[in-house]
Amino acid sequence: MADQTTIVVATNNQGKLKEFALLLPSFHIISQSSLGIIPEEELGETFFENSLQKARVASTASGMLSLGDDSGLIVPALNNLPGLRSARYAHENATDEENRQHLKKELEKLELNQAKAYFVSVLVLMQAPADPFPLFATGLLEGFVKTTMQGDNGFGYDPMFYPKDSNVSLGEIGPDEKALLSHRGKAIQILTRKIESFTSE
Numbered sequence: 001m002a003d004q005t006t007i008v009v010a011t012n013n014q015g016k017l018k019e020f021a022l023l024l025p026s027f028h029i030i031s032q033s034s035l036g037i038i039p040e041e042e043l044g045e046t047f048f049e050n051s052l053q054k055a056r057v058a059s060t061a062s063g064m065l066s067l068g069d070d071s072g073l074i075v076p077a078l079n080n081l082p083g084l085r086s087a088r089y090a091h092e093n094a095t096d097e098e099n100r101q102h103l104k105k106e107l108e109k110l111e112l113n114q115a116k117a118y119f120v121s122v123l124v125l126m127q128a129p130a131d132p133f134p135l136f137a138t139g140l141l142e143g144f145v146k147t148t149m150q151g152d153n154g155f156g157y158d159p160m161f162y163p164k165d166s167n168v169s170l171g172e173i174g175p176d177e178k179a180l181l182s183h184r185g186k187a188i189q190i191l192t193r194k195i196e197s198f199t200s201e
């Protein structure tokens, strides 16, 4: 690989960055914003397209090993929203708190205080902008979203997401525990195995 020690993560989301630094301890993780890279508007209709676009933008601008993560929360009872719009569910520049309150309101409109939901993460690792074989990995975490919010760990929808068979929300567990079970943690495990088999060929 061009640069095995540093990975540019194509995000400005501090919550995601902290998780990647924890999940990829053998790499030096830097954010695209630290290199002055401006993200492009997400045009894809799937998490796959958006993740590839993010990785390509970061790779083109940096010339370095670049990782795209497109992730989100899917609630089937809400027609799969927030989905691709997870980061801007309440409005274009919404904060995590505004997005959570919007989701709470949408659930309440349906007179639900909880609904099945799942988090997804699609990762794309590109060695160079013209890399013909980017590495892909996906992860999924099933559970429920509830209108009762608990804990302030993590980021995004964590305080209202309760993994299947768990009484506590992602906002109530620590970063190491979240890393073991989360959509991002699972995707990273797959990606790491792919990197290892790629570099040992």
Ligand code: IMP
Binding pocket: 011, 013, 069, 070, 071, 072, 073, 086, 087, 099, 119, 154, 155, 156, 157, 158, 182, 184
């Ligand atoms: P992206 O940066 O376009 O991939 O948007 C991801 C959005 O999905 C975040 O801003 C959060 O709202 C939500 N999200 C993704 N992963 C998580 C997670 O692990 N916990 C909580 N919210 C998440």
